[in-house]
Amino acid sequence: MTLGIPTVAPVASAVALEQVSVAFQRPVLRAITLQVAPAETVAIVGESGTGKSTLLRLILGLQRPDHGTVRVMGSDVNAIDRHALRAIRAQVGMVFQGAALFDSLTTFENVAFGLREAGVLREDALRARVFETLALVDLDPEQVSHTLPAQLSGGMRKRVGIARAVAPRPALVLYDEPTAGLDPLTSATVTDLMQRLQRELQVTSVVVSHDIRAMLRIADRVALLRDGAFAFLGAPEAMRVSDEPYTRAFLAAA
């Protein structure tokens, strides 16, 4: 079901970064190339400040690369007008590091926001979709619908953030440090939830995280960023047995 959100023909790569470079005061990403296949889960790991979150902002078109192209669902996000970009973004869900819930809106309104902007569901269908999605992330809709974000715990906020991202049933979900700041138990719950959502909704996922152990468990491929370039890019099994020195050091430190 597409909810009337603009759809595009199937493409070989859900996300394709070609020779992408970004610099702020110093180079952050250097000639990065990455292709993410539909329904694939790719984890981007690495030390702080290596450009992991910048990579997600590039995919969303919130940041322009200095060089290279960023294609999402086949479209170059930096070469299309704002209406086309909006149509692309309608197919992308983003889970922010701090959840980024709208403070003045209730949990229900937060989760319903993207659906309302798309404007394709009647109020009763929209309500059903929000309740269904809240249940999907293990929250009791009756209990949390009328609460404000400030009244929720860190783990619950994160889950509402995930619910808001997946409520419009996007083809691609981007996660920015989904387990950052959570205790180990809640962190494991959120990781399980991501895995379950990928299985049940069959979405393409790009996950930026410092939690390498969790990523090895849920990702189809793992990319390790070092100094703006990939030190490793491959399957979790290959990463575990990699003899690349930095990869081994990174895994050993985790």
Added chain:
Amino acid sequence: MPLPLPSPDHVRRLIQSAVLSLQDVLLLTWQTLRVFPGGRGAAHRLLAQLDAIGVRSVPIVLLTGLFTGMVLALQASVQLAPFGATLFVGRFVAASMLRELGPVLSGIMVAGRVGAGIAAELGAMKVTEQLDALETLGAEPVRVLVLPRVLAAAAAVPVLALIADAAGLAGAALVSSAYLGVPVRAFWGAAVDQIVLDGFVGGVVPADLVQGLVKPFAFGIILSLLACYHGLRASGGTAGVGVATTRAVVSASITILITDYFLTQLLLVLV
């Protein structure tokens, strides 16, 4: 010890920064015009902002107008009493309130109360990634945040200026009758005489009122745009939000005063 003069390089950087800021504000103005009338939910957002910017500013504007009018009456009496012209207090207060003090004080009070609030709210949304979240959910921040605030301020500040005018005249009438021995009826008679004396636009609308409405309309747009601009540019966590809030209030207040001078010159020619 004399203060050191700023270096030419420092002055150049300041001018460069001011020109870039002006360019950014003009760009935000264009982006705001481009998303008019605001699409789905625009009426709901506008009503919410009319309440936040307009209705909730009534008490502060009422008090400001009331006491300004009272002070004006006292000061006018000091100047007019030696000439036995205390009866003209009404004319003095009417001209001052309607043309200048009502619009300017309303603008500055709203810039302080609402401008700070807008900059803080948008700044907090910026540093907590809520603006990015809006964009990813298909809602342009300029459409859902800036446009309703600018429209609401443009509509509300003129009404607030009228409320300040009325409160100022009422306060002045009270002081005149209580302390200066000017009957209320005589005060209002003098105030109306002044409005008539200043003429009518198109033979119908008092010129004083035109000045008193055009200015706050412009002030409403200025204060809301500058507050949104500084809020959207906030960076550096909560400290950055504080900086944005201060800049919003200071820049809006100064811009209102500068704009007031040029608008007055223009309106004196046109009206």
